[in-house]
Amino acid sequence: MSNSTATRPGMRQRPLSPHLQVYRLIPTMVMSIVHRITGAALYVGTLLVAWWLIAAATSESYFEFVNGLYGSWFGRLVLFGYTWALLHHMLGGLRHLVWDTGTAMGKETSTKLAWATIAGSVTLTVLVWIAGYMARGG
């Protein structure tokens, strides 16, 4: 940033192109941003996976401790969010793989896909958790 010709001291102020904030939010744009945020969240979330595996490899008491944290209301909230981030990123990624073939890039189609991504990820997350609770009960 500091080396940019637009901000270097002594340079004449040059007009900058319009940036993010001048645009009205549209579904495809929001899904693009959310795809990146969920990707970053999944990155940090690998710590949860690592901690769980290490706990299982350590001892019964340590595993019960970590399992207890993950099973608390806060732990479940985080894991619910983690499930959604994974499924959302997966559906968003599928969309990108479709776009890689050069299809479904039209305005109407991509907007429909954006809505399908969010609707699909929320639905699948709820289904995964229902399945999880059914497994627990059975």
Next chain:
Amino acid sequence: MSDMRTPLAKVRGLGSAKDGTDTFWRQRLTAIANIPLLLFFVGLLIALNGAGYDEVRATLGNPFVSLVLVLVLVSGLVHMRIGMKEIIEDYIHDEGIKIALVVLNTFFAFAIGVACVFALLKIAFGG
């Protein structure tokens, strides 16, 4: 003089960074692999919900589960390392901080991978 590139460079098609479309391709390859692999992981967690220490260890120690989980880790970590590198390069403009974060990004991915694989092997070999 319209094109300064040598014929060899043109044939190789690797561009100035010398790795061509490798990163682009690897990100697609791991994306495709991640779909079945992570669905398996989600299914495993559903099945293990509410399970105790012994059951979790018996499941994780199963050779098939163990091997697939290693694939989940490798494919997932390669994919997320590329993704985070791209995020860093997009938003961090200071050259020194950028390089430091790109290095830390690689360290993080390897640390998580080595720790998880070691834990899985320890369980699998009954340690």
